[in-house]
């Protein structure tokens with residue numbers, strides 16, 4: 521056993537698998553202690569029949585119960601040692617009425633949630649922490665709030681960990697965007713054939729500005745090869761069947777998935793170990 525501990529602060533059940541699934545499994549295989557903080561219960565996800573929160577008879581508590589079990593399964597697949605659910609209600613996408621629910625994560629004072637997180641950090645003392653950037657990577661209120669409480673919690677603890685944000689380099693984002701757009705066009709054609717007309721979705725916006733999801737390649741601080749554990753990453757995503765059962769990931773073969781999902785990238789935000797350039801080990805500077 522090592523004395524290394526990794527902790528990620530994620531917004532919803534399934535986020536741990538999409539952006540850190542490979543890293544979690546890789547670290548577990550190395551004997552590193554791994555901790556997951558999931559901030560919300562995911563009430564605004566799809567219900568088991570695929571209905572969205574604005575549908576009649578949609579019950580967010582049922583969705584949360586399903587997602588809680590799915591998260592347990594994903595945690596087992598990824599070998600995560602400890603799962604902490606902060607238990608906030610899902611805030612939905614920006615502008616949704618759920619944003620105004622006083623029990624939702626977005627409406628929770630940052631200081632309150634940060635204090636809870638700081639208790640976990642002080643107990644676990646992770647050397648390396650991961651969360652999202654200030655726009656929550658893609659503008660979701662719960663992801664932005666995960667960022668805010670993590671930054672605030674770092675100000676409440678008595679040591680400085682190395683903080684990373686998940687990131688996709690611009691060069692890779694271009695390829696992914698082309699794939700999403702192709703998938704969107706294909707879906708629109710399928711819908712049109714069934715007589716369904718959907719409003720085309722514009723680019724995601726944050727504070728009136730189009731959201732920039734990619735990170736300039738030269739700013740990437742950690743490139744983690746998770747190619748040896750993509751089967752586990754796939755299985756962790758598959759565990760979240762109610763949310764991503766028919767996503768483009770699940771349509772890939774495991775070989776395709778390995779090619780597409782075999783790398784995870786991170787932006788280094790705090791650097792107490794004085795690291796320079798790109799590291800290929802998230803615990804660079806901490807291994808003896």
Ligand SMILES: [Zn+2]
Pocket residue numbers: 531532535660663
């Ligand atoms: Zn999420």
